[in-house]
Amino acid sequence: MTPPRQELKLLVRKTKDLLCGFSSVGLQEFPRVPAAHASPAAPGKEKGLDPIRREALACRKCRLCEGRTHVVFGEGSLNASIVFVGEGPGRDEDAQGRPFIGAAGGLLTKMITAMGLTRESVYIANVVKCRPPMNRPPQPDEVAACAPYLAAQLTTIAPKIICALGKTAAAALLQSNLSIAQMRGKVFAWQGTPVVVTFHPAYLLRNPNAKPDAWKDLQRLLHLLAP
Numbered sequence: 263m264t265p266p267r268q269e270l271k272l273l274v275r276k277t278k279d280l281l282c283g284f285s286s287v288g289l290q291e292f293p294r295v296p297a298a299h300a301s302p303a304a305p306g307k308e309k310g311l312d313p314i315r316r317e318a319l320a321c322r323k324c325r326l327c328e329g330r331t332h333v334v335f336g337e338g339s340l341n342a343s344i345v346f347v348g349e350g351p352g353r354d355e356d357a358q359g360r361p362f363i364g365a366a367g368g369l370l371t372k373m374i375t376a377m378g379l380t381r382e383s384v385y386i387a388n389v390v391k392c393r394p395p396m397n398r399p400p401q402p403d404e405v406a407a408c409a410p411y412l413a414a415q416l417t418t419i420a421p422k423i424i425c426a427l428g429k430t431a432a433a434a435l436l437q438s439n440l441s442i443a444q445m446r447g448k449v450f451a452w453q454g455t456p457v458v459v460t461f462h463p464a465y466l467l468r469n470p471n472a473k474p475d476a477w478k479d480l481q482r483l484l485h486l487l488a489p
């Protein structure tokens with residue numbers, strides 16, 4: 263059993279980590295933390311996504327397969343209420359086969375923590391599963407070739423809400439050419455599931471002044487999820 267003093271120290275450290283997460287996303291006030299948003303993954307969902315994952319790991323449907331080290335399929339809870347969708351893997355993600363693990367991934371993790379959630383309780387995926395050369399945006403034919411994998415992920419997980427991170431994700435999900443400024447603050451839908459659009463964490467790293475706006479988007483998302 264943990265001694266009370268040690269337990270208190272642990273609690274203080276956890277609170278400190280959480281507050282660091284808040285300030286890193288420009289948070290000025292505490293959010294209304296929703297109830298737990300994930301439960302253990304249903305075996306049926308795992309079985310449903312396994313063949314799709316296997317197909318993606320061997321996929322050569324577009325030219326992005328040529329330069330990849332790993333296919334970055336996605337990760338998280340298959341029972342997640344929120345799925346975050348980014349653009350595509352960067353250098354770190356390509357090297358390790360996991361989404362959002364570089365500097366932008368660190369910020370996304372802090373944003374998720376500031377929402378009162380954990381990375382493990384949400385699902386994180388990208389529009390394209392292989393790294394575009396020099397981190398260029400994926401081209402329309404590449405997005406189209408990879409779209410069935412993202413669609414299968416979203417259909418299997420059936421989240422309550424989707425958060426599109428940046429213009430590429432929003433455009434791919436919503437088939438829209440609107441700018442981020444035009445899409446922020448509105449609720450769209452992907453096959454009936456609400457979609458909220460916010461900035462990509464990589465953009466926020468380059469433009470920290472936009473962090474408070476991103477936090478407003480995430481608060482809106484939490485509000486939509488609240489019972």
Ligand code: SF4
Nearest residue numbers: 321324327392407408
């Ligand atoms: S980006 Fe998608 S469609 Fe293209 S090779 Fe990779 S997994 Fe296949």
